[in-house]
Amino acid sequence: MKSKVETLPNYRIAYMRGVGPYGPANIEVMEKLKKWAEEKNLLTSATLxxxxxxxxxxxxPENCRFDACIVISKDYQIDASICEGELPGGKYLIFEVKHTAQDIQKAYADIFPFLQSLGYKMDDKPILERYIGDMISNPYCEICVPIKAGKV
Structure with missing residues (x-):
């Protein structure tokens, strides 16, 4: 697997949450977020x-939570139709993956053995799927796995 280590900053985010089995419903939550962001003219140079x-x-499965998020500036005023939060920064091992159910499943199955083979230990933060620039409209995403500062 091809990967790189990147230090992500803290991000202020606007987000929508879905609760239930992971799958097609996640796409609906992301589409709803993108529609909200487009109405606010936030999609042009967005990080999702x-x-x-x-x-x-x-x-x-019925208790699994899924958040669709967009990075917003510190001074952006959100309205009551969306939640606000912060993603903690830190070191992440980044993998570029074709965004199909099959490729994502394979990536998640391969990531943890690969992480161990490199001597990294996962940090206690959620794994992120990141979409930047053209990745919003293209079928690729980056899986960002939080890692602890030093190798094991």
């Missing part, structure tokens, strides 16, 4: 994140 908040192996 998809964040599966729970591990479906340890959380019942």
């Amino acid at each position: 994140f998809a964040i599966p908040q729970d591990n479906p192996e340890t959380t019942l």
Whole structure:
């Protein structure tokens, strides 16, 4: 697997949450967020994140949380139709993946053994799927795995 280490800053985000089994419903939440962002003229140079908040192996499918997020500036005033939050920065191991269900599943299956083979330990933050620039309209995303500062 091809990867790179990147230090992400803290991001202020606007987000929408879906609760339920991961799958097609996640796409609906992301499309709803993109529609909101487009109405606010925020999509032109946007960074979007998809964040599966729970591990479906340890959380019942009906309780799995999924957040669709867009990075917003510190001074952007949000309205009551959307939630606001902050993504914590830090070191992340970044993988570029074709954004199909099959490729994403394979990437998630391969990431953890690959992480161990490099000697990294995962930090206690959610894994992020990042979409930047052309990635918003193209079928690729970056899976950002939080890692602890030093190698194991």
